[in-house]
Amino acid sequence: EPEVTQTPSHxxxxxxxxxxxxxxxxxxxxxxxxxxxxxxQKVEFLVSFYNNEISExxxxxxxxxxxxxxxxxxxxxxxxxxxxxxxxxxxxxxRQGAGNTIYFGEGSWLxxx
Amino acid sequence: GESxxxxxxxxxxxxxxxxIINCAYSNSASDYFIWYKQESGKGPQFIIDxxxxxxxxxxxxxxxxxxxxVKHLSLQIAATQPGDSAVYFCAENIMEYGNKLVFxxxxxxxxxx
Numbered sequence: 001e002p003e004v005t006q007t008p009s010h011x012x013x014x015x016x017x018x019x020x021x022x023x024x025x026x027x028x029x030x031x032x033x034x035x036x037x038x039x040x041q042k043v044e045f046l047v048s049f050y051n052n053e054i055s056e057x058x059x060x061x062x063x064x065x066x067x068x069x070x071x072x073x074x075x076x077x078x079x080x081x082x083x084x085x086x087x088x089x090x091x092x093x094x095r096q097g098a099g100n101t102i103y104f105g106e107g108s109w110l111x112x113x
Numbered sequence: 114g115e116s117x118x119x120x121x122x123x124x125x126x127x128x129x130x131x132x133i134i135n136c137a138y139s140n141s142a143s144d145y146f147i148w149y150k151q152e153s154g155k156g157p158q159f160i161i162d163x164x165x166x167x168x169x170x171x172x173x174x175x176x177x178x179x180x181x182x183v184k185h186l187s188l189q190i191a192a193t194q195p196g197d198s199a200v201y202f203c204a205e206n207i208m209e210y211g212n213k214l215v216f217x218x219x220x221x222x223x224x225x226x
Contacts, residue, residue, distance in 0.1 A: 004156075031212065043157060043202060043216040056213055091156050098212045099145055099164070102204075104156040 002026040004105035006092050012111045013082055021077045021108045023092030032075045033093040033102065034067065036060070043091065049075065082112045125223045132190040134220045136203035139184060145206035147214065148177060148188045150199045157202060160188070190222075198224045 005024045013019050025032050034046040047057040047067055054067065064080045075094075079086055089107040126132045138146070144165045149157035163170045163177045163186075170177050176189040186203050200221050204214040 033213065035214075035216075042218045043151075043204075045213050045215065048213050050212075093214075095212075098208070099206075101147065101159055101162055102206075102214055103159065104149075106156045107154075109154075 004092055004094055004103050006105035006108050008108055010109040012113060015084060015112055016081050019079045019082055019110060021090050023075045023105060024073050025075055025092065025094030026103060029094035029096050031095045034077045035091045035093060036088040037091065038088045084112050086110060087112045123221045123223065125225060126193050128193060128195060128224055128226050130193055132193045132222060134188045134201050134222065136186040136217050137184060138186060138205045140205060140207055143205035143207050146179060146186050147204045149202045149204060151202060152199045193224050195224045195226055198222055
């Protein structure tokens, strides 16, 4: 069964460093998302991406965050200068069409120290 | 506003009993709803979905009920098994917000053997 894959599964980084989280969405999907989940809390929307541009972003997704689809398969989330409060599990997700199920990857656990 | 909330943060059931997990949503523009199961350290796993033009949908051992009048969603799990122990999230798809999913707070389901 096709799945969303994410790398790395876990990353520890120093505060102020740049981090890039990578995702390979399901191949025929057109909508891409990043969500995050702070330990013990609910899954929070960060950004949606469609047709090579951001379609919506949340208040969390400030100027320190950016997304890119550099080629036909990868979808990346960059955090330019990490803060302690960026420590969370980051989930990539994709869907085939606007009304279809959204499938999530297993997540990248980011720890900022 | 856009908010999805859950009535019961923790639900404990005996193995073999039926479980009912409830969810309230507030956005009348939501057109699609999904229940996800999340096990510790893993990504949200799709369980079942329902569109706003339906009031009931059944899967294998699971049933989702949608009451648009009171903006209520429930997940019924028949013959609950220890492997069902997880956090369950409802999520609503909001077309007017770029087709993003908004997650509820989550309910912990504990199955006692």
